[in-house]
Amino acid sequence: MEDEFLIETIRNNCDIDEDGHWIWRGRQRYYGAPCMAFRRETRPVRQVLMTLMGQHFQPGIPLVAECGNALCVAPKCIRSKTNADLMTEARKKKSQEKGMFTRLIKPVGIWDQLIKGTV
Numbered sequence: 546m547e548d549e550f551l552i553e554t555i556r557n558n559c560d561i562d563e564d565g566h567w568i569w570r571g572r573q574r575y576y577g578a579p580c581m582a583f584r585r586e587t588r589p590v591r592q593v594l595m596t597l598m599g600q601h602f603q604p605g606i607p608l609v610a611e612c613g614n615a616l617c618v619a620p621k622c623i624r625s626k627t628n629a630d631l632m633t634e635a636r637k638k639k640s641q642e643k644g645m646f647t648r649l650i651k652p653v654g655i656w657d658q659l660i661k662g663t664v
């Protein structure tokens with residue numbers, strides 16, 4: 546009962562957009578992560594929600610919003626960051642640094658042809 550009330554309180558602290566994202570209007574950590582007081586501690590909102598909903602998550606691994614909005618705490622968007630994510634981010638950053646030129650001269654590879662069914 547208390548848990549449902551708390552989930553409702555969190556919901557009321559968010560602007561829910563038409564796609565069902567919960568955009569947090571409450572407190573944030575200095576790095577912008579939504580946080581709130583929970584059982585006399587300041588805890589990330591996503592962790593609190595997962596706890597209230599009885600979902601398991603690994604402590605120490607940040608819970609992020611899959612939709613990419615740093616302030617979204619919608620349960621449907623919550624997932625934990627994995628090593629693979631960190632690798633992808635690093636790779637993305639690297640390819641952004643290479644810039645447009647590399648992308649423009651990229652030839653159509655055998656894989657593209659296989660996908661399009663021209664081989």
Ligand SMILES: [Zn+2]
Binds near residue numbers: 566613614622
């Ligand atoms: Zn979202």
